[in-house]
Amino acid sequence: MIRGSFRGWAVAAAWGIIMGATLQVHSDEGMWLFNQPPVKVLKERYGFEPTSEWLNHLQRASVRFNSGGSGSFVSPNGLVMTNHHVAADMLQKISTEQNNYLNNGFHAKHPSEEIKAKDLELNVLMSIEDVTARVNAAVTASMSPAEAFAARRKIMDEIEKESLEKTGLRSDVVTLYQGGVYHLYRFKKYTDVRLVFAPEKDIAFFGGDPDNFEYPRFCLDICFFRVYENDQPAKVEHYLSWSKEGCADGDLIFVSGHPGRTSRMYTVAHLEYLRDHSMPFILNYLRRMEVLLKTYGERSEENMRRAQDDLFGIQNSRKARLGGLAGLQDPVLFKNKRTAEDFLRKQIDSDPKMREQYGSAWDDVAKTLEAAKGIIRDYHLLERGLAFQGDHFSIARHLVRYAEESNKPSPDRLREYRLSNLESLKLGLFSDAPVYDDLEIVKLGDSLSMLMEMMPQAELTHKVLDGKSPKARAAELIRHSKLKDVAERKRLFDGGSAAIDASNDPMIKLAKLVDDEARRIRKQFEEQVEEPQRQAYAKLAKAHFAVFGDKVYPDATFTLRLAFGQVKGYEEEGRFISAMTQLGGTYEHSAKHGGKDPFKLPQRWIDRKHAINPRTPFNFVSTADIIGGNSGSPVVNTKGEVVGIIFDGNIHSLVLDYAFTDVQARAVSVHSAAIIEALRKVYDANDLADELTRGQAASR
């Protein structure tokens, strides 16, 4: 699954660091901005011209899951469709030992039965405004990296604060093309989100880790929520109607969603850095967490229930990154990248003015990579919190830092504590999502052990461990902390520095102990890596514009993008893989694996086998250019009707982080027809199916 959960790419972000921008466009390539759609390509290749109404409607019917993923409005009554795996985190949080909604599914027969999600924020992009000039004006060439970083942070915060005060909308300044362009995105925010329907995990994630990122597939990876305003289902103007037939082989389709991160603009040296440094480190970490969570989970069914969403996320990242590394270790990819880089450098070098303006970009990037090598491990351990895994430390750090940061004017604060982000921060911090002490101890114990492995000689390590073994220290910290109690969090949050200073909570004391060093390394990282890399890539982006023109799309940044492509099969090891699977194939696929987990079907699917039309299309692949974060994106036809929902990319698509290809890389979707068939025939959810298809009639 291609979910771009924040957990997943909180880590990713630090390795990706600064995203690239702009590439030349071939075939169905591109994650396009809604205010800069690929009109020309669409017209030339497909004879289709999207109108601004078409684009505006699709944009406003698209939903971002701030927990990491995409979705769409599919009825006038605030019904939202996304993937089961995007919702998994939330399903896990509302589950208990008695009611395991993640595994067993859920269906609210009436709005009154809908279950309120914990700390889930949905965003709808309402407007885009170009603020490039204003941001650039605040940063001058004479500034040091530290000054530039601060000045940029400050102006971005000012713009956001102004916009929030003026419009009441969540306002984010988004960096595109690495400083080539800054856009102000305004979002309508929904925080009262309720669960309407989820299938069982065994059909949503049928085939589990073995089938993940593979094709053919047979997954009903869907989930429905409803957004509320003032305790009533929200009325939404823009929602997608449901296609009567769905899509067929060869059809042109569109994907509107939030691809997380791509690194297509990266220099060859940067890709080598990823291949030889970042990826091995992160993969070791992911394998470590996978084994840890798996061994914890296997001890009992309740343990597995507590750990499984984390575990899915980790396994998913591991498989995705292994695919990415395989791409980076393929000499063909590097040869192509090198050829492209050589071409661009030659163009730049051939023009003295361009050479002066942009010629140093590659070396500038290389310098930041050298700096990163010396900082990155400690940055991960201390600032990104790899050495202090679990909810307790994360809560403690927010409380400690907020107490300090809230004394400063908003633009001077660490960015996550800026005023415009306060509501989102509190949503997470005061969530009553369950926190399990035993799992917290396991995670924290292992990460303290990792701290000791990686920084055995550091004085800080010894202070953190306080003369105990990692496991004993973790148990002591978790058992004596009161941060599980939301009221205690609120007390410390509201009490500010005085409350934090007076607190004897061992977790608060740990967060304080670590903070100086963590801030120091963060500053070092920002000044020696992040900011100079941003400036170097801004140069590189301009070099691209200068040579190739500006008809290009920026690297993904978890902001709304439009992709397009065709429903289309592919060749693999001499065999042709058809674009579509059918519901009937699910049973054969299960039987082929002895019906054993993770190829076991839910009882309901076995019981209803004969009610289902086996020829109903189930999953399909297309050439659309997607990546993690696109999970849950609606797939629409030229009429803007839902024909499916993205839930994965195939194994060949994992290289799309670095370069587009449509030879074998494919996006994987659930077909709209399978959703209706399953709702009606398997789940007796005619109410929901009617709501979806009523929408279809109404909008035409």
Added chain:
Amino acid sequence: MIRGSFRGWAVAAAWGIIMGATLQVHSDEGMWLFNQPPVKVLKERYGFEPTSEWLNHLQRASVRFNSGGSGSFVSPNGLVMTNHHVAADMLQKISTEQNNYLNNGFHAKHPSEEIKAKDLELNVLMSIEDVTARVNAAVTASMSPAEAFAARRKIMDEIEKESLEKTGLRSDVVTLYQGGVYHLYRFKKYTDVRLVFAPEKDIAFFGGDPDNFEYPRFCLDICFFRVYENDQPAKVEHYLSWSKEGCADGDLIFVSGHPGRTSRMYTVAHLEYLRDHSMPFILNYLRRMEVLLKTYGERSEENMRRAQDDLFGIQNSRKARLGGLAGLQDPVLFKNKRTAEDFLRKQIDSDPKMREQYGSAWDDVAKTLEAAKGIIRDYHLLERGLAFQGDHFSIARHLVRYAEESNKPSPDRLREYRLSNLESLKLGLFSDAPVYDDLEIVKLGDSLSMLMEMMPQAELTHKVLDGKSPKARAAELIRHSKLKDVAERKRLFDGGSAAIDASNDPMIKLAKLVDDEARRIRKQFEEQVEEPQRQAYAKLAKAHFAVFGDKVYPDATFTLRLAFGQVKGYEEEGRFISAMTQLGGTYEHSAKHGGKDPFKLPQRWIDRKHAINPRTPFNFVSTADIIGGNSGSPVVNTKGEVVGIIFDGNIHSLVLDYAFTDVQARAVSVHSAAIIEALRKVYDANDLADELTRGQAASR
């Protein structure tokens, strides 16, 4: 499980490198040499004096599994008892997609049905001879490390060759107390070994990875073989008779087996090296293999059958090493080690003569650790073969090296190609154990990827990959190699250098390509780490002898040792854990976990539930000092009768690598009574039960 499979500790050995020796003895501590038994301690603590007949009988009834493990003769007709998990490798090798003996068990109702094992060698220790003087005489103080290394190798080879020629017995010179003592061990060798009985994996390894190294336990971790000579069951003079009652709480028991490796003599600096360098590296590697094999295995049942023995071994090592690392990360262990080291150094420093002779030992060790840090990664990748996992490369390397080494006189050869080891080498090399191309590609592909991660800039890496991605290169190598064919291996072996030079087999060419660099790094390792470390620990051993006298046991070296202890429970988190479990508890333990894998019982155990006496003792713990390699060791009472069989240590015992403790550390055994009860009531194996208990009557 505490198995010390060669695979497991081929890796371990390189990290442990040179084993320690000698410690002061407290309580039931000690892995004693049979020619230096703990007579005084036994008499003082337990009022028991073993006679030399008692010792000789037990020694000759003990069996070493060269695949890594222990066992014993339990009938006059060559019947050998060991653990299911010691036999797992072999059970996997004789299994097919149709007959999965590893999972489903096996029972030969008649000798004609017994299945011949593939490349399994059993050794029985016939005699011990002290050759210290002769070895030491060959190495002089003026020699460089390289010269000393060669001289020692040469004299050991001479002694072994002489002994082999004289006695026809397998002859190994064993280094004990790190050059304090060299013993010549002569073994009777059995290579016609046939499977008699194995239970189902689900009861042998009941509770799987979650229960591994835990207690209370409910495992029938047993397996029976029979050794043959001249196609007839071998008549053995020394075999263990079966105790009528088995052991009870508080009983004195003995364990005769082959503990693999301990590092109790290591200096504090050396333990820090293990904690901060070796263990993190090896654990990353084990987690990597675990995730790789697990994801391969989960794709289908047949895949899992192919991978599962490897996977068990890896998971077992991972859990054991995590326990070991936890011990090393416990500041209490280091405090104790430091106190002991300070005491010894003070004693040595207080005597000018001792100071001159032994005083530099600690610094000498430290120097080798510094050297190791610069070599060890490449040594593992290239010489230990971590970069070329799978049977193909291992076979190719042996063929390439044998062709070269066989042109030299035996003492000048790399040690594994010495004449006295030739038969054992050929047994493995010409084994017709199945080799699965798909699994070979997965393993080799991943290890080539690891090579690229760890040595991305090395010229050798590029030569190895030959312009392809790791996966593509692995597939090409495996698909085009003919080494799966045993006849081809024989042809190349017999053809010597000419055949190797003429071979176009890509695997042979790869082994040749890597060989210069691998030999170079091996030589560097031997000269800068192995040999000076051996000399430093020899000094340290002598310092120990000088201060504490010689009533001490050497660190484990996978040679026969005698341990003793009491059947005895322990406290854990405020709860008392009884020494014994009962057969009836098995069903409760399964039910508590919903009867799901790995807590699923074999159908036969469910069907026969009411036939079994639920009060029969099943597993028990004792204070005996054991470690990996002791798996399958017979547990005997003062009469030398079988009362059980070792199969594991509890979680607290994992620190025994570094220091003995009997506060919570326990050895875990299957009780003799449970074996008979299960054979008769569950498996209808009265023939086998009769053979075991007939032996009991006959020997008294």
